[in-house]
Amino acid sequence: MAEAVATLAVSVWRGGAEGRFVGYAVPRRANQTVLDVVTYIQQRLDPGLSYRFACRVGMCGSCAMTVNGRPRWTCRTHVARVAGADGRIEIAPLANLPVIKDLACDLSAFFDKWAAARGSFVGTRTRRDDFARVSPAAPQRRAVDAAIECIGCAVCYAACDVVAWNPDYLGPAALNRAWTLVNDERDGAERARLSAVAGDAACHACHSHQSCTEHCPKSLSPTSSIAGLKRRTGLAALTGKI
Amino acid sequence: MGPRAEVLLWLAQRASAAVLAACVAIHLATMIYAVQGGLSAAEILGRTRGNVSWLAFYAVFVLAAAIHAPIGMRSVIREIVGWRSRSLDLALCAFAVAIAWLGWRAIAGLFR
Ligand code: SF4
């Protein structure tokens, strides 16, 4: 067991849209994550604290919060990375989403936008058809590979200024998902999807300022995916496909 | 406005930006070159009057500006002010016509 080396001064957002930061003293340990800190507070200091997590290993995407002003996945963010020698950490809910209570946000809008961007696969084969053979080396397949590892954590969505300015903007994650499907040669809804992701509430609203890419814990680049959508929708508009 | 129209507007803005980049570079280089010897307004007019090449160049310059600026302003206004209705598109069409009209009138003054 690692020894507590000091005490962290942790400020945690309590309440809904209206609320305040409450201070907690949490023992500092080696290899401690921000999620460990939140869990310590909930288990030892204040059982009323609400927050979300599931996998604790960076797979489910449910534990994202604002840590010292930046959106992060808390289960894979070590305290050593965010707290200086003074041991101060401020933990707030994600930005750009309505707060339900404390550190838990309502992600409905985030996921509704995935649906609006036609973020689900539309198959063209039946169970009687053979498997599709997709070459791993094909450029389209490589484009999918580069964007597919999204865990739906909404960190990029919270980091994007355009989401804050234009509430209708589909946002980086939904557009990144659409890009993987636009490049999926088995998918049969390209035309509808390109129409859904074109325009001022979609890929053309993106300023390419790369905040999403900078913050994505999976090191994806939604900015590049959105640039790809701009090219693809441009071509589709010129050839009358949308 | 449908998705196709939005995309075409975006493409028009990018294309006009490319034209503007070239036009601005040529315009600035010419200005710097022309004033070095201390050209007067009358001397400049002497060179532009009846010169079809300069007329064509500045006509394209004005056209690119008239396309580029209103589309860019459309995005900025929609995002920052939240004015998103059809009336904005109409107002910006009028703005485009005003830029083209004023610009071309000025060029005609240099040519005639
Ligand atoms: S690059 Fe685009 S999607 Fe990413 S944060 Fe900037 S505006 Fe948002």
Ligand code: SF4
């Ligand atoms: S793109 Fe990255 S930051 Fe955005 S939801 Fe997916 S994993 Fe999270």
Ligand code: FES
């Ligand atoms: S708890 Fe699953 S990603 Fe953090």
